[in-house]
Amino acid sequence: MGPILVFVETAAGGISDESGELLGRAQVLGEALGRPVVALAFGPQARGALAGEAVAEAVCVQGEGTEAYHPEVWARAAVAVAKERGPSLVLLGNTTAGMDLSTALAPALGMPLVAYCARLEVADGGLVATSRAYGGKLFADVRLPEGGAVVTFLPGGGPAARPAGSPGAVTETAAGPASQVTLARRIEPEAAGDVDITRADILVSVGRGIQDPDNIPLAQELADALGGVVSCSRPVVDAGWLPRSRQVGKSGKTVKPRLYLALGISGAPEHLQGMRDAELIVAINSDPSAPIFEVAHYGATVDALELLPALTERLARGSA
Numbered sequence: 001m002g003p004i005l006v007f008v009e010t011a012a013g014g015i016s017d018e019s020g021e022l023l024g025r026a027q028v029l030g031e032a033l034g035r036p037v038v039a040l041a042f043g044p045q046a047r048g049a050l051a052g053e054a055v056a057e058a059v060c061v062q063g064e065g066t067e068a069y070h071p072e073v074w075a076r077a078a079v080a081v082a083k084e085r086g087p088s089l090v091l092l093g094n095t096t097a098g099m100d101l102s103t104a105l106a107p108a109l110g111m112p113l114v115a116y117c118a119r120l121e122v123a124d125g126g127l128v129a130t131s132r133a134y135g136g137k138l139f140a141d142v143r144l145p146e147g148g149a150v151v152t153f154l155p156g157g158g159p160a161a162r163p164a165g166s167p168g169a170v171t172e173t174a175a176g177p178a179s180q181v182t183l184a185r186r187i188e189p190e191a192a193g194d195v196d197i198t199r200a201d202i203l204v205s206v207g208r209g210i211q212d213p214d215n216i217p218l219a220q221e222l223a224d225a226l227g228g229v230v231s232c233s234r235p236v237v238d239a240g241w242l243p244r245s246r247q248v249g250k251s252g253k254t255v256k257p258r259l260y261l262a263l264g265i266s267g268a269p270e271h272l273q274g275m276r277d278a279e280l281i282v283a284i285n286s287d288p289s290a291p292i293f294e295v296a297h298y299g300a301t302v303d304a305l306e307l308l309p310a311l312t313e314r315l316a317r318g319s320a
Ligand SMILES: Cc1cc2nc3c(=O)[nH]c(=O)nc-3n(C[C@H](O)[C@H](O)[C@H](O)COP(=O)(O)OP(=O)(O)OC[C@H]3O[C@@H](n4cnc5c(N)ncnc54)[C@H](O)[C@@H]3O)c2cc1C
Pocket: 206, 207, 208, 209, 210, 232, 233, 234, 235, 236, 247, 248, 249, 250, 251, 252, 253, 263, 264, 265, 266, 267, 268, 269, 270, 271, 274, 284, 285, 286, 287, 290, 302, 303, 304, 305
C-alpha cells in the first residue's frame, strides 16, 4: 500500500494550523493502516517548517513560483510528486490552495475526490469519510475505494497533538519550468484582526438583530464579562459594524467554541455552516420561528437589546 501524502501549507515560518491538524490525522491513520506518511510543502520555508515532523519523508518543492501559491506551478509539481510516490491516500486542507490542488490531483491520479470532509475513520479494514454537503445540511458517509482517494479536510476536530520527531528523509525537488502565467497581483487576506475567533472558547455572536452599530458595545461588554469574544453574521460585516475577521459562516470562519451565544441571528444555512458544531448553542431571537432555534440547545424568545445589559449586569453582580 502506498503512503499517505499530506499537502502542508506554511504560515509565518511554521506550519499552518490546518496543516498541523492534517499531519496529526495522517499519523493516526498511518499507524492504524500501517502506511508511511509523506509531507509535501512548497517554497523556501518548507524545509524548516517540516524539520520537526515525524514523517517518513518530507518533500520540499523549490524554485520559481513556489514562494507563494501559484496554481499552475504547484499543481504540476504536486502531481509529479504524487505520481512518483503512488499514494494510497492524499490529504489536503479544505483551504483555497488545498481545494484548488485537489482538483488537479484527483484526475491525474485517477482517484475520486472527497471534499468538505469532517471525519475520516478506519472501519472494517477500509476508510470511511464523512463529508459535509449542502452547506452542512447533510452529512454523507462514503467508503473510500481500495485504489485510494484525494480528501480535503475541514478545519477543526483534528488530534490535539502529534508526535514530535524529524523526517526519515528530506527530498528537495525542483518546481519545473517557469509558468507562462504571470500573476498580476496577490490580494492578501485582511489582517487577522485583534482576535482569532476560531480559537475562542466563548463567542458572543451578533446578527442584524443588533440593529445599530452603537449596540455592538453591549455585546462586547457581555463577552468581556464571560471571558469571550464578539463574532457576528455577515450582514453585520457588510454594514461595516465589525471587521470581516469576526464573521462566522460559509464565507467567513468556521468556529467550534464551547459556548456560542447567538443574538439576533436568524440562522440562515450559510451562517449555520460556520457554527453548528459548537458544543453549546444558546440562541436569543425575538422571532420564535427563527431557524436558529432548530440547532440551538437552549433558546429564548426575547429582545436581545434588553437581555444583553441585564445579563452583563447579572454576571457582574455574580462575580462581585
Ligand atoms: C454565498 C453566500 C455566502 C454567505 N455567507 C455567510 C456567512 O459566512 N455568514 C453569515 O452569517 N451569512 C452569510 N450569508 C448570508 C446569509 O444568507 C444570511 O443573509 C445571514 O446569515 C443573515 O444574517 P442575520 O441572521 O444576522 O440577519 P437576518 O436574517 O436579517 O436575521 C436577523 C434576526 O434578528 C432577529 N431580531 C431582530 N431584532 C431583534 C431583537 N431586538 N432581539 C432579538 N432578535 C432580534 C430577527 O427575528 C431575525 O431572526 C451568505 C449568503 C450567501 C448567498
